[in-house]
Amino acid sequence: MTAVPAPVPASPPPAPERTKQRLLEQLKRGGPQTVQDLAAGLGVSVPGARRHLCDLQEQGLIETRTERPGGRGRPQHVFLLSDRGEATFPKTYSTLCVDVLRHIQDLYGAGAVLQVLDARSAELAGRLAAELPPGLTLAERVERVAAWLTRAGFDAVTEPAGETGETGGPPVLVKRNCPNLTVARQYPQLCQSELNLLAQVLGAGVVRETRIACGQGRCRYRIGP
Template sequence: MTALAPQLQSQAQPAPAPERTKHRLLERLKRAGPQTVQDLAANLGVSVPGARRHLLDLQEQGLIEARTERPGGRGRPQHVYVLTDRGEATFPKTYSALCVDVLRHLQILYGDEAVTRVLGARSAELTAQVQAALPAELPLEERITRFAAWLTELGFDAVAEPGDQAGEWQIVERNCPNLTVARSYPELCHSELRLFTDVLGLPVTRESRIACGQGQCRYRIGP
């Protein structure tokens, strides 16, 4: 054991895995705010070129962005990196728990009807927003494709697919960003179904639901 000690001590420590370094970069930006590449490299103990490579990868993933800012509003402008909304979303949030708590208190104080009315009002507001961007004169395929893209922006990872019958379409949501809330309050899923019907102006049937343990939410849109 003693004879081996010098040999072991002389061995270089393994470099951190690239993904671990990227995670540390994100953590530093989260905790310290805008940072230059030099600041990040010094804090993480990596070379400036190495930090630049990781930052470029994170930019390509849409997790960070570069800005030009004056430190404290004074001095020469510096090139700094900050988290994007997508980068912020990689850190744990308690929004779902907060939403469930608010709805629970609303239900206790004002009854089930209050929850339905609140979610209905939210659905109506979203419907108005989407309808403004999806004029009725657009071809059905384009409207459905744009609608799926809008859902994806909200985190549903949605795709539009032709249905089995002529003139029929399907929208498949492969993620539910509101899963915690939907499991506690099925009214949220009911309001989503109304949203589909109101936006598209066509019969819509939900054939599967993530909140019920299925792998995706699948909506069949009839002609």
């Protein structure tokens, strides 16, 4: 009697997180796409793809916009990577920045590196000025600068001025992340330039007490009048 081969078990469906990663990869490679295009590319149902897309949108990794196919026809909603979604893919920005600064230093000296970074800081200060209207107290300015730094990836917060939390003085500014750590470790001029930027936009003395680039857990700035 011929033995009947045992049925081959079906492959388990991909884990939700893996499906989400594949969605991000498809958007990275193919650009903006409809939910129908994404579902077909992954071999999943449109409702299933839509659920994953909603999750990714809540995480801030993708966004939507309306466009006309080929510039004509009925408008349709497409999904695309947000800046945060783009940041999940490998980048070589830090390597490029270090290479550029190294060439500047070799060609023009160490002082030129700080001049270049200070010029960048001056431009950033101009952009930030719109968020710091006249009439704000120093504490209010520090709060707004912390919010701006957080949007730039520094995860900044303010803390009470005193060790025991007493009130009355300007808060301490703390950056809990350094998105430029690779560059800052090799070129301390970057940290000096950021210190100059804070003093300029706050209109106050700024003393840095700790620095992530030196192996400490955060950058802590004491603000003075």
